[in-house]
Structures are given as structure tokens and as C-alpha cells.
Amino acid sequence: MATLLDFRRRIRSVKSTQQITRAMKFVAAAKLRRAQDGVFAARPYAREILRVLRSAAARMESTAHPLLERRPEERILAVVLTGDRSLCGAFNTNVLRRATTFFREQSSKNIQVMAIGKKGRDTLRKRGANVVADYINVSANVDYAIAKEIGGKIGEMYAAGEVDAVYAVYNEFKNVMVQRLCTAKLLPIDPAVLASETAEAGQSAAIGTEHEEAPLVDYLYEEPLGDIFSGLLPRYLEAEVFRILLESAAAEHAARMTAMDSATRNASELIDKLTLEMNKIRQAGITKELIEIVSGAASATS
Amino acid sequence: MLPETIELQVVTPERHVLQESVQAVEIPGKEGYLGVLPGHAPLITELGIGILTYHKGSQARYLTVIHGYAEVLPGRVIVLAEVSERAEEIDLARTLAAHERAQAEIARASAGDAEWRQASFALQRAMVRQQAATRGGAGAGAQEPGSSAS
Numbered sequence: 401m402a403t404l405l406d407f408r409r410r411i412r413s414v415k416s417t418q419q420i421t422r423a424m425k426f427v428a429a430a431k432l433r434r435a436q437d438g439v440f441a442a443r444p445y446a447r448e449i450l451r452v453l454r455s456a457a458a459r460m461e462s463t464a465h466p467l468l469e470r471r472p473e474e475r476i477l478a479v480v481l482t483g484d485r486s487l488c489g490a491f492n493t494n495v496l497r498r499a500t501t502f503f504r505e506q507s508s509k510n511i512q513v514m515a516i517g518k519k520g521r522d523t524l525r526k527r528g529a530n531v532v533a534d535y536i537n538v539s540a541n542v543d544y545a546i547a548k549e550i551g552g553k554i555g556e557m558y559a560a561g562e563v564d565a566v567y568a569v570y571n572e573f574k575n576v577m578v579q580r581l582c583t584a585k586l587l588p589i590d591p592a593v594l595a596s597e598t599a600e601a602g603q604s605a606a607i608g609t610e611h612e613e614a615p616l617v618d619y620l621y622e623e624p625l626g627d628i629f630s631g632l633l634p635r636y637l638e639a640e641v642f643r644i645l646l647e648s649a650a651a652e653h654a655a656r657m658t659a660m661d662s663a664t665r666n667a668s669e670l671i672d673k674l675t676l677e678m679n680k681i682r683q684a685g686i687t688k689e690l691i692e693i694v695s696g697a698a699s700a701t702s
Numbered sequence: 703m704l705p706e707t708i709e710l711q712v713v714t715p716e717r718h719v720l721q722e723s724v725q726a727v728e729i730p731g732k733e734g735y736l737g738v739l740p741g742h743a744p745l746i747t748e749l750g751i752g753i754l755t756y757h758k759g760s761q762a763r764y765l766t767v768i769h770g771y772a773e774v775l776p777g778r779v780i781v782l783a784e785v786s787e788r789a790e791e792i793d794l795a796r797t798l799a800a801h802e803r804a805q806a807e808i809a810r811a812s813a814g815d816a817e818w819r820q821a822s823f824a825l826q827r828a829m830v831r832q833q834a835a836t837r838g839g840a841g842a843g844a845q846e847p848g849s850s851a852s
Contacts, residue, residue, distance in 0.1 A: 438716070441716060441717040441718060442715055442716065444711075444713045444718045445713040445714060445715045445716075445718075445782060446715075448711070448713055448780050448782055449771075449782055451780075452746065452771060452773045452780065452782065455773070456746060543716070544714075544715040544716050544784070547715070619744045619745055619746050620743050620744065620745040621745070621746065621747075623732075623733070623747075623748065625746070627748075628746050628747075628748060628771065631748060631771070632771060635770075635771070635782070638715070639715055642715055
């Protein structure tokens, strides 16, 4: 039978675990706030670059560009975004499961993998995926420089014809409780994105009408519009990559926060249960001693 | 009718730097500075490394801008910069240190290689920051005595 001392030890150990999980929860919450701010701060730029890109595209006769070129999809690059650390619930597992499903669906094609995050890199390597590039320690502090690097790399691979399509598998941050798994096509850039200037005109009517300006005035250029367009497209790709990195980081922190919150709660429950058990045993001991004293006294007086 | 002010918006991938109604803007284009007044013809330009100046009332304010694009519409200017800071935000001491570091780096590296290019980019950046900070600091100090203490 477990003694009182055993219980005390168990309780102490659970308590210290709980302290760790609680601290991790607070750290994750703080990081989540930062990541969320980052997601919001990145939106105006993404919106404006898309708008400028569209208005440039609308003024051009042909929008041929290596990043827009469509080829039969024979070789695919899958960008898989995971975290660098675990203890975040099913976050990494979910992404990797989705990635595996994706690989199976596309198994007739040649798949290369770019792993972002240590967990994904290690697991995918172990499973024998063709990991051609990896970036780690990204999610702790997402900055634009890394998005630029990754965007540049995939743009280069695509333009050089090394791959025919680029997909990203990642977690999208919906809210603190919910992450949504996404498989998004990064390249080739969908021409519909550029063409929807007229469809979007309705939305941005506020901007258009405010200055009483016809949507299609010709621009003055300092340099050929084609050059500007070719310069803008990679920036758009980088902004997309940046958004995905930020989403994934925010989702990771949210997942870790929820996981650590439930771990802390489970620890509390366990402590309560153990304390109850311990008290029962203590009480049993006291009762036994009392009976012994009473019966001892009874036998002495008789 | 021409608009009387320009809606200036400066955004970088990492943050929304500025949105204000201004009377005039000078943009550091890749091929040189260009001044924009309300009602300017639509224009797209690539940006270089330099200082963006905007005039609001009698005040001139400064921002550093490093690469990117700008779109000019009759009543609106959108600056999509890769990096941009307001003059008030710049830490002059740090910039001076970066300047010295970059100069040392350039002296050490051989001209033309990757390290040298990186260092000269850093030097350019540091110089623009310094200019903006001294101009912005001195200018703002003269017009708003209270702000120079901060």
C-alpha cells in the first residue's frame, strides 16, 4: 500500500510540473499576442501591393512573367510549415498528417519538400521524404527578411523550371481555439488574382469615387511598366509567404497555449484526487490508532 | 476639381507606418527624388534608398524609405516600402555605430564581393537614417520645442 510519504512526493512532483505548464502557457500567450499583432500589421501591405499589382496588370497588354507561367504539374514543391518545438497539442501532427495525405494524392508526381520548422524537417526526413531545403527557428520570431529569403528561393526554383508548382501546407490561425489546416497553391500565381480588378472595383469604390477618378487612367512611368510589374510580382509572393509564416506562427502559439492550459487544469485535478486519497489514508491511520488506544484502555480497566 | 490634400499612406510588410492628409510629398524614386502635389497624374515608380519628406501645414516631416514601390494617384499616394521609419523613431547613437561598423566592414572586404555589397548597403542605410534623424530632430526641435527633449 502507498504510504503518506509516497503521496506527498507524487503531489509535489505534479505541482512542479503544473508550474512549468502554467509558465509555458503564459509565455505562449505573450508570444501569441505578438504574432497576432504581426498578422494584423502585415495586412495593409498585402492589400496595397495586391491593389497596385492589379492596377499595373490592368494597364498592360500582356502579363507574361515566369511566375505566372503554367506548366503541366510533373514536379511539385511542397512547403510544409510546422513548429520548432513540441508541447503544442496536435499542431505538428495535424500538419504532418495533412502533408502525408497530400503526398499520397500526388504520388504519381515527383515531390520535393521544403520544411519550415524543426519538427517537420526531422519527421519528414525520417519518413524518407525528399527534403530539398529547410528553415528552422522561424516561428519564434517571424521577420520579413526570412519571408524574402524563402519567397526568393521558391521563385527561383519555379522560374528555373526545377518545379512546376509550389504548394504550402500550413495551419491558418482562425482564433485561439481553432486552427484550420490549409493546402494553398503559391505558384504559379493564379491569373484570377490579377484579373479581378473590375470585380474588386466594387469593393474599393470608396477609394475610386472619393477622388472622382476613372479607374483606368494611364500611368506616367519612370521606367517601363513591365519592369515594375516584374518587380512587384516577387514582392507579392514574398508578402504571401510572410502571411503564411505569420499565420502558422500565431496558430502554433495558440495551440501551445491551449495545450498548456489543459495540462495545467489536468494537473490541478490530479492534485485534488491525490490529496483526497492521501487524506483518506491519513484518516484511516488515525482511526486505527484510536481503536488501538481505546481497546488498549478497555483491556487495562477490565 | 483637384483635391487639396493628398492622402499619404506608408506601409511596410511588418507594419503600417503612416496614414495622413498632407499638402505635398517628396518621394525618393530609384531615378531621383520626385515631388508630388495634390492632383498629380497617376504614376508608379520604384523606390531607392532615401528620405521621404511630407509637408503638413508649415511643418515638414521625414521618413526613411528603403526600396519598394510607390503609386501616385491624384488624391492619394501609397508607398510600399520594404523598410521605413519615422525620423522621430530613429536612434541616432545606434545609427552612428552602424555607420562605423559598415565603414570598417567595407575597408576590410574586397570591392565587389557579397560581403562588400552587404556592407555598402548597410552604410547607405545608416547614412539615410542619420540624415533623417538629424533633419527630423533639428527641424522638429525648432518648431516644437517640447518634443526635442524626448
